[in-house]
Amino acid sequence: MTIKKSIQLTKCKKYDRLQIISIPDGVHRSQLIRFGIIEGDIIMCMENLLGGTVVIKKGRQEIAIGSKLANKIIVTKV
């Protein structure tokens, strides 16, 4: 089994399929859980805008994440 490289969410490219490795603690984490996003979930990167605002998609849901938070979310490509 190869070990997949963990990257920050801001480093992903458009249409990358990603698995979430970690989300930092705090209110944002709770809000993401409400949206249905936790560690282990498979998401897709829909946009990675200039400057690091990332739009991710899970199911039919799209969520925009500012660069400061996206920087702290660790994912791996699948």
Add this chain to the structure above:
Amino acid sequence: MNNNINHFEHHKHVEKTSIITDSKNQKLVLVGNPNVGKSVIFNFLSGIYVDVSNYPGTTIEVTKGRYLNYDVYDTPGIYGVSSFNDEEKVARDIILEADIIINIVDSVHLERDLFLTQQLIDMGKKLIVVLNFMDEAKKNNIKIDIDKLSELLGVPIIPAIAIKKEGLTELLHALTKATCGKQDPQLHAQLHHMLNLVGSQAEALLALEGDEYIIKKHGIKINNLRESIYIERRNRVNKILNQVIDEALLSKQISSLLGRWTINPITGIPILIIILYLAYIFIGKLVAQDLVSFTESYFGNQLWETWIRSTISQIIPEESFIGHILIGEFGILTMTITYLFFLLLPLVFTFYITLSFLEDTGYLPRLATLVDRIMNFLGLNGRAIIPLILGFGCVSAATITTRLLSNEKEKTIATAILQFAIPCSAQLAVIAALLMGAGFKALLIYVFVILIVLIAIGTILNKILKGDSEPLLINLPPLRFPQLNNVLQKTMIKTFAFMKEATPWFFFGAAIIGIMQVTGLLDIWQKLLSPLTQYWLKLPTQAATAFVMGLVRRDFGAAGLYELSMNPMQTVVALITITLFVPCITSILIMYKERGWKVASLIWIGTWISSFIIGGIVAQIII
């Protein structure tokens, strides 16, 4: 197993808030995520006779109506019940008081919406779930096993297409069948323990989830279990969904192309420009120029003022003191009525209809995403675009909305930008009307100068103030064409509230100007300011009057420029100065309340100085 804690459910600890009445009627509360069609169902239930009030201490509007023996409440859209922001706090308080909850969910986004549903069930509330947008679910090939879902959640479920009124009659019949739903057994046990301390299951749950307000209210010490309860709930919802939706279909969906275009700068910026252009054609040209010039000069000046002047002057001579105040140049029955009803009313109505329309399309969160990075340079995140845009509606209201921003730094920056550089709808409307007359070059200069000031304020404050801005985290709702009925109703409610607030100030301002004129104070003020107005700003001396008027209300000030004869470049200078000039009394008062006297005074004095300096510099260059 009976999962409900009904041994002694009561609400005696919950403080009464002014909008939640003590009537004997059952309280029927509509709850759901943003953009799930709550207001359509609310309108169906309660008809047009509704009370709208700002929830105490917030700008969050709460709508209350009646259906049979129920008091019906609409609540702000939320993703969960807690105290993360003002919307949640307001919704939380109303939910705690609810007898029956109608939980509206979006069939296309069950994964997201059922989290709230399960939380409401965990709170032990009687619930009915409305599965809205069944047509869209069908279009997207989403098959939901409704009976199974109802069985797993333990509450009645009504499939509906609210905008077509499908399913709503069934909802009415089901109201008496609302039940408490099924909880996770482990959570149930934890709730039992907490129930002894706080007295109601709903509050017990919020306390376990670490809701600061509830914990403080009951003065209890507990471990915050939010993380584990949230994850358990998430897993439970996912498990339920696996049993009621065909998972294979989930991955095939692609989001709407237009929705994606709005976010990417390459397509998003042109789309934004098109939207702004359409808004400008509608508000600036059609209404501000064509309609208002007709209502103002024909209905206002010709019909109303002529009639009232001749009627009043039969009893009170126009030259007398009272006559001057009532029907003189700045008369409260002449000029003020014309400004209010034939200038302001049509303009404000158009502004709110445009804003409500945009709000209902689901475009604003996308705009927040598009501008997020740019707002970062101003020390804000994309969400701040919402108060700034609301500022174009009413700066005072928007200043309160800055509460939705997460820290002091962001709030101060947004407040400063609002107070300095954002003209409110009424003022903007008058500005638009004046600029239309002054031509395209004038418009460009005006927009350019104001934009530079806006960027300068944000950048400078971002450098000076300590701290970091919070990152953006926002759910992007699907773009939908708004229900025109809804847009219209929202517009009427908002316009009425605005006029109710503005009217006394207009009369007050007109009376002050009138008295100043009769007593000769106005002349003295004009002479006093004339070095500034005439030589530095290169404007007619009478423009000083507009600045007094602007002290009372921004729009009143801009309206005061309406009657002056100025060339296009003078118009631009006057408008730049009045835009940057001190905000209206209401918004100053709110600013002092929200930001404290130190910050507020700095901003207030800053607007005085900067407006005259910047206006003057522009005057020296272009006139």
